[in-house]
Amino acid sequence: MSDGAEARTARSPVLELSGITKTFPGVIANDDISFTLNEGEIHCLLGENGAGKSTLMNVVFGLYQPNSGTIRVRGQEVSFESSADAIARGIGMVHQHFQLVSVFTVTENVMLGDEVTKGGGLVLDTDRARQRIREVSQLYGLNVDPDARVGDLSVGEQQRVELVKALFRDADILVLDEPTAVLTPGEVDEFFGVVRNLVDQGKSIVFITHKLREVLAVADRITVIRNGKVAGDADPGVATQQSLANLMVGRDVVFQVEKSPASPGGVAAKVEHLRVDDERGLRAVDDLSFEVRAGEIFGVAGVQGNGQRELVEAMTGMRPIVSGRVEMLGQDVTSARPRRIAELGVGHIPEDRSRHGLVTEFSITDNLVLNRYHHAPFARRFIRQRGAMAEHALELVQQFDVRTPGVDVEVGTLSGGNQQKVIVARELSRNIRVLVVAQPTRGLDVGSIEFIHQQIIALRDEGGAVLLVSAELDEILSLADRIGVLFRGRLAGTFDAADATREQLGYLMATGGELTAEQAP
Amino acid sequence: MSRGSRRSAALFGGVGVLLLAGLLPNLSGERKTISFDRPPDEPNFGFDPAVVVGIVGALFVVVAVLTALLPRSASLVRWLRLAAGVSVIPLLLAVSLDLSPSSSTNVVNLLNESLVLSTPLVLGAMTGLWSERSGIINIGIEGMMLSAAGVGFTAYAVLGGAQGTGWLVLSILIAVIMGALAALLLAVLAIRFSVNQIVAGVAINLFALGLTGFLRSQVIVGRGVSIGTPTADFGLPILSSIPVVGDQLFRGKPIYFLTYAVVVATWFVMYRTPWGLRVRAAGENPHAAETLGVDVIRIRYQSVILGGLIAGLAGAWFSMETQARFEDNMTNAAGFIALAALIFGKWTPWGAAAGAVLFGFARALGSRLQILNVSIGDFEIPSEFFQSLPFIVTIVVVAGALGRAVPPAAEGRPFHPSK
């Protein structure tokens, strides 16, 4: 909880939302929401994925037009046609997915839309813009290089650019949407420091998140959103993670997943001295070795961007390997194609479900046989068997509780949670002994998260080997039997889950442990 | 050594060896002449084609060896590769002269011809640049040019019987506007109706073919005007007085000279003005631009239409500058070659212009080789081969013989503003 919380609650409101309703075809995203932001406070907007928090803030930022309700900025009623209007009123927003043009420099990104010009407004004045950016970054302690190409910057640096972008335009109301999703635990603390500094300089901040720990660490006030409505307010001085979680979900939430101790068998999956490059030719996985045994869940923790994607793709045959060896169920699959690996009995739930895991234009039925369409009973000779596929789909949809009006609808119309359930259904209904699963619950609602966790544990209890790659430390801690931390493509440490602590893992995720300050950015 | 550089080394090495071992011994041994002006009294210099072939062949072999030994990014290798690529030009000239009964050829006016022939390609590439940089794929450059050429000449024929400077200027203006109208159609289809942009481009091309065919047979032929007075030659002040080259390089027609200005202006506006910055943002990450208050839809319309104006100028070149007439399908795939030039130039103004000039050179070289009656032994190389040269070069370029190109990131995807 932050200091001076009581002093701040007496301030005047800078932003007032009354009765905001925003609907999209078929869904009410915001249902009569009222919300007040006072001057100089950090107000956390808490809710699970899909609750409507981002939508609400997009309304505030002028990207969406509300169906009804009013917005007041410093007491004056406003109506925003576009984000230009919101920006003009001093509102700045840092989106969950950064809105940056990767081929532009920092200066170009910051200037865009509010360009610094000379020659009567016709020519860009890059020098003056650069100067101004340096001033802003010094004032707020946000170190950025105006001439760097944004695509080359680290995630933390890109976030700073987003903040500079807002402050460059003299924003004094800042909306931060899930800003810590991409940071290591250490960087998160640093980030809170920046946020408090901004508040000391007179800014008012709306902090959107679904992470309970952070809310309690930094909020002056908390508003909880559930299913598009305000579920309640909470006082950070009094609330606990449990009370907040219950408010978020509307029922008692179980934090720890129930699981019996593991009884691991033989080695089911192994990588040895694996080296893999990313698209740009840079080394993403660097001399990595580990094993996963049958009947255990090996969790690979680490912040996004440390080689997780390349590791998973290399292990499932979707990316070429520079050197080293991958072994699945006793077979060398180092240069094998995805089909061969899958048919050995390896399931893969990919990180990017809409890009790799599903074809959003296809029906649920087709997606459920996406990697088995050529086998009996779904195909005889080379002709597809519609009847068998339909039966299969109906069975799985029921078994895995996929909420859908039918199996012939486009899978893209399903919610994130149900889409992921389709992928899980597909993989787990195959005869697999190894499951490689990456970021399985990203962007999902609590109900789906619980379901998927149960499925993974069930597979492990049946003797399957699970490689779980996740950036959510809580997920790793609750599911994994053994944990490894991935840092810059290397394993910074391997532990039994019972021995690992959050602090230890956080430290390794941020620094790589033995990899000392010399190698730090 | 990566697969790419292995392929590259093999390619260069193979060509080098072919030149040295295969071609060199089979040359005629006659001395040939490169001249710099028209006869009589033209400055020239004699040379032995074998020397040229030898040097270029050796260069290719050197590049192959260095590619194999040095890391990919070594700048020495990159420069040498570029030099090898460029050296193909004198190589081709030397070999053609050797195979020809003629003993000399004027390279200065070959250069001028290349530049002039590349006019529609450069303009077309700029058209494509403005459109694609804002995020709209433009397969319809051909249709924009053709419809401008047809409508422009129709106006010229109807208004002035294809005579009269005043009517000519007005008709050129009309052509330019027609190009913009065709571009507007593309923009509306792609932006307002989210039609697949390639389909939209094909539709524009088909429509242009039909419209101009109709205008020709119904209106132009109906009027009995088949040919008229095109734009006039003139010399640039001062520059055209330079001895030897002045008369050849700095004497030409208005649209041709205007093209240079168009390229410079394109570069300046795209990279040095706020509007240009927004256009580029609209093509790379329109949502990011939207969050900063940029009206992406409006920018795209503006950009595509600007490209259309340029395409209109290119159309006018076809039907009112090279000659004043209109033939069916007069543009003859120039719009597609321009698109290839754009890709070759990696969607930058100077790169695209350079690519277009390269293709223009292929065309000029083709007709020059025909004039030289190049033949291998008794076999006279047919004109069709030379005519197909620009197209073959285009495929080689597009197949990435010179490296893969990355288009603007948001290209081709319709933009739906948040609501």
Next chain:
Amino acid sequence: MTSDPDNLNQRIDRAGGRVRAAVLETFRLQPLLIPFYALVLAVLIGGVLIALVGVNPFEAYWALLRGMFGNGDRLAGSIARSVPFIGSALALAFAFRAGLFNIGAEGQLLVGGVLAAWVGTWAWIADVPGFFAVVLMVLAGLMGGAFWGGIPGVLRAKTGAHEVISTIMLNSIALFFIRWMVNSRNPVVLRDVASTVPRTEPVADNALLPKIVDSSPPVHFGLFLLIGASVLAAFILNRTIFGFEVATVGANADAATYAGMNVNRVIIVVMAVSGSFAGLSGASEVAGTAGFFQPGFFLAMGFDGIAIALLARVNPYAIIPAALLWGSMLNGASLMQQEADVSVDVVRIIQALVLLFVAADAIVRYVFRVKVVEDTYGSVLRGSSGA
């Protein structure tokens, strides 16, 4: 209640609407509404254009219709002219499913045609039973088209070169190269030295496709071949596992890799197969209509195929009626030119307009108040370009 006139009108409207909806449902005509209305709109605009140049549009259109279907000979001629369009349209439609734009039907049918013509003039062909001779020629056409279609496929798979440009370039290259082969007298490559017009030698008589109606141009067995090709294309795309791979690659190439499909192989095979459809058209024209190969015959056959494919919303079955309409219009245009003195290009403008309206179907829907119904293939016409 029944005596109230407004109310009565409303009830009639509603009843009529219900009948209309019922008819559409039963005959699954909904997806055809758009092309139909697009045609109506295009014809209207074409009529305005005709009027602008001083001709009575009704006269012109009447001449057009009579030219299309006026008598038996005209009808047969229309059918005959439509047949080759089926192949070139299939070329685009098949590749489109994989997200590939095969604009190269023009070149592919030239290569297929010239190869068939060459095979048909082999010395021993005349001695072989007719059936085999014909099969050989057709095979040559298929292989020629597959080769010329496979090249851009390989380029796309191995180098990422966009097939729109490479196929267009290959069209021109094919045209020049083949023109040379057919024209060249020194050396003689394919030219029939006995003929004043540049063309290949006539193929052996037993290699000709049997004629069905001896109209001008004749309706021959090629009609069945090409209809069969449409049916085969639809079958492959809808019912086979290869078809599923094609659709997946076209929708999401990354997911296709995940699914274990060999994306490069799919691209190359799709382009080759699609080229072979065009090659079939070429061979059919040589073996059925002309009996020899003359480059001039084939101009614009490929490009029109693109428009027909899009008009048929890349549905192989719908390509047959669409090609029929197209070919008939072109056939009838000559009568329209003769009688009403209107250039055949008007038909081309109408065709382009139809294409425009089908692609931007929102226009048609707005004017004619048609509801949105997505057919199996319709969605590929939107948005970005697949693979």
